[in-house]
Amino acid sequence: MKKTVCFLLLLAMLVVMALPTNMVSAAGSYNYAEALQKSIFFYEAQQAGPLPDWNRVEWRGDSTMKDDVLGGLYDAGDHVKFNLPMSYTASMLGWALYEYGDDIESSGQKVHLENNLKFILDYLVACDKGTSIVYQVGDGTRDHAWWGPVECLEKEMTRPSYTGKPTCVTAQMAAALAIGSIVLKDSTYLTHAKSLFALSDSTRSDNGYEAAKNFYNSWSGWQDELMWSAIWLHIATNDDTYLEKAESLVALQKTEDQVPDMKYTWAHCWDDVHYGAMLMLAKETGKSEYHDFVKKHLDWWSVGYNGKQIKYVGDLAWLDQWGSLRYATTEAFLANVYADSLSDTTLKDRYYGFAKKQIDYALGSSGRSYVCGFGTKPPEHPHHRTAHSSWTDQLTYPENHRHILYGALVGGPSSSGSYTDDIKDYVCNEVATDYNAGFVGILCGMYAKYGGTPVANFPAPEVKEDEFYVEGAVTGSSGNDMAFKLFLNNRSAWPARLIKDLSYRYYVDLSEGVDPSSVVVGTNYMETNMEATVSQLKPYKGDIYYIEVKYADGTNIYPGGQSEYAAELQLRITAPAGSKWDPTNDPSYKGLGTGTTPAKSTTITVYDGDTLIFGTEPDGTTPSKTSNPPKTPTVTPTKTATATPTSGSVVKGDIDGNGSFNSIDFGYMRLYLLGKQTFTERQFTAADVDSNGSANSIDFGHMRKGLLGEEFFN
Structure with missing residues (x-):
């Protein structure tokens, strides 16, 4: 039996050695x-x-x-x-x-x-x-x-x-x-x-x-x-x-060089x-x-x-x-x-x-x-x-x-x-x-x-970093007069994005009995091309008030360069002389840096419009898990208009007028619904997929189904 096994092993080795070196293996x-x-x-x-x-x-x-x-x-x-x-x-x-x-x-x-x-x-x-x-x-x-x-x-x-x-x-x-x-x-x-x-x-x-x-x-x-x-x-x-x-x-x-053979x-x-x-x-x-x-x-x-x-x-x-x-x-x-x-x-x-x-x-x-x-x-x-x-x-x-x-x-x-x-x-x-x-x-x-096996649930979600936040430092403290250097950051990457209505809030605690109307809020410096309005104290809850810093156009703060990704503003808060205001008790004072070394603050909250996108408010409110923008913006019905049919044949969905409906037209429709695109009469007729006299999110849904092969409307 041993001799037979040895013979078979030797035969197998000889067969392997005889195979061409470029033979494809039996398995990937x-x-x-x-x-x-x-x-x-x-x-x-x-x-x-x-x-x-x-x-x-x-x-x-x-x-x-x-x-x-x-x-x-x-x-x-x-x-x-x-x-x-x-x-x-x-x-x-x-x-x-x-x-x-x-x-x-x-x-x-x-x-x-x-x-x-x-x-x-x-x-x-x-x-x-x-x-x-x-x-x-x-x-x-x-x-x-x-x-x-x-x-x-x-x-x-x-x-x-x-x-x-x-x-x-x-x-x-x-x-x-x-x-x-x-x-x-x-x-x-x-x-x-x-x-x-x-x-x-x-x-x-x-x-x-x-x-x-x-x-x-x-x-x-x-x-x-x-x-x-x-x-x-x-x-x-x-x-x-x-x-x-x-x-x-x-x-x-x-x-080929110097010969007539095709290259x-x-x-x-x-x-x-x-x-x-x-x-x-x-x-x-x-x-x-x-x-x-x-x-x-x-x-x-x-x-x-x-x-x-x-x-x-x-x-x-x-x-x-x-x-x-x-x-x-x-x-x-x-x-x-x-x-x-x-x-x-x-x-x-x-x-x-x-x-x-x-x-x-x-x-x-x-x-x-x-x-x-x-x-x-x-x-x-x-x-x-x-x-x-x-x-x-x-x-x-x-x-x-x-x-x-x-x-x-x-x-x-x-x-x-x-x-x-x-x-x-x-x-x-x-x-x-x-x-x-x-x-x-x-x-x-x-x-x-x-063959092979694709990865299940691919791609896995990435671990996200903080994208929008304020870094701040206390630059001056003299009795009831406080100065801060604040930097609103846009380091967005999931995805990188522009937000027009960017703002943040600095919270102040006046539980010491200070009259909020007696507190004066001002600025010592505002970065060029980063125009912002700075409010006086606004009531939050109880003795907590906040200062709102709101940028006229937050899209000027974007992850595009060393001077573009953050907007500097120097804030000054002055309470009446002799008042008992203790700025170190303020919710937003906690964790700030000093002098020229700002620190990221989780208690200066950042907003996209009225939506909290970073930080923790004094009552413990944090951003919703759905505060990041969806891949496809949520489409809401727009004001409809009556369309007058144009002469000639208009292909339904064919907004760009090239004779067919495709993903390019879908993109134009999205821009229209977001208020970023206007339509000519012909484009409006094409966008009105269900022919009800309006171009709205219902038509957008029909277009999506058309791209997925689930609906044919032409």
Whole structure:
């Protein structure tokens, strides 16, 4: 028996030794479901404009609400909306759904991926102006000069928008919308994809694409995006004229230096999508020349081709210092998709093995994770303004991020394999929407093969810091004359926010028998541009009185800089000479600092309008647990108006007039109900979804159900 067992063990060892080193293991190395769950969540942290109800990021709020086009994604750790990488991101997320949508449904993540894709595509539709597009919103140079949460950005700068018809962007938008029309079954997306392709094909030029050049220049030209959009329009329509167009563009693609071969030694990315286009051409046509190119490209990334191979850092295929993991994980997605279509087991195992090594490296096979909030030693200091949430406009303060940027793939190690989790390292430690695009795709593929379990009740609530409070110090005491230096702080981060009607109360105890009308309240100093009214004593309860300091516009106090996050006011309280007033008995005196060292006070209470948001009143009253603003503001009925029907057909819900109802219109309706938006006659008719002659919260509810697919009102 022992000899038999030994023989079987030896045989098993020999079989293992004989297996190719790039064979995929029978079980997954990581919880790919959790990684997928978090990688999709990252996109919700990047959302601009009015946030949808399904946004799960408790530290994000509505932002850049004055943009010419609402919605879309902030690009990276900054706040510019660049349509080239954004539309590329949408095309990759859509491609992931196209290949693996059915496979990931059991993970519970398909609905989140669809929601996020739709959010981007609705923005791209809104950017389509027919003969031109809005290709960028925000000034990259100005934006990068400020380090604060995006919810406060418009206090710092105006945001220009840039319009043109550069083919690199219009064609990438066409591709994204074509894929979206397939996976989301939306004919509006297909309509825009066709018109944008026609515009792209007739233009064939990137002229006018100026504003983004220092950030996302079209190095590869427009040819790759046009071919990419053509093949996806063929798949979406089954119209062979698009296939013919795609094949006619093959000869126009970039070539290797000094040889006529099509460029194969780079990566599928926001700038160059001809690799993915060739892969889909190979799958759609079966032509050997297309398959040969794809294999040449993937071999260069994996085992080498014709004596050439990408540089390796351990198991990581390393292409470039900017986003090395972005390239590797995107190529892993392409390899996995291509391997799915092959019958050749050698190639299949080669590309599957390559794909798994790259994604596993990102998830932690080197000993550390490169994904925020996932695995062992994940990055804790990504180069990301809103996740860091500095209130002083300093990337070095506070020392630690206030939020976990779950699911964000950082740039990755340098060519030497070195990596430091440093917020200042925007090369290796920034995050970006395009970094996560192919990353989401390969995680879909890994879940399809290996499964996994998403985290229950994700995300867990964060432990919140105090956001609004007063710091104070006693600066002078002479008998019955007291002077205080008080600082009203706005260090908000859940989410960062502006409050117009900010005020606070300083409580005084006159139980010593002092006549409140004899006490004089004044100010020695009030900070410039922080105009406030300071009341005389007001009755609270019994012998307790309070002084109210109310700011004319509390939005001037915001977490945007060292002089912006707090408003200084020097308060003076004078009782009659000889009175028995003892200021040390005053409820708000307790815990104050002295001289130049203010201390946070929990007994100077802070208010948003009449709502207590910080501190404890003398009777023990504390803020309600629901005092923080909800993700979606509570909508109350507004004054209705009679609408006169306009001539022509108005699509119900289509407030922006682009021919369809989507999340952008939902955002405009929210602004209208909050009194921040006015409607034209046509817009009013569109907003009156139930056709009862008014536009109110009932219509808002119908719109919400429409976005969720629970109601169809057009």
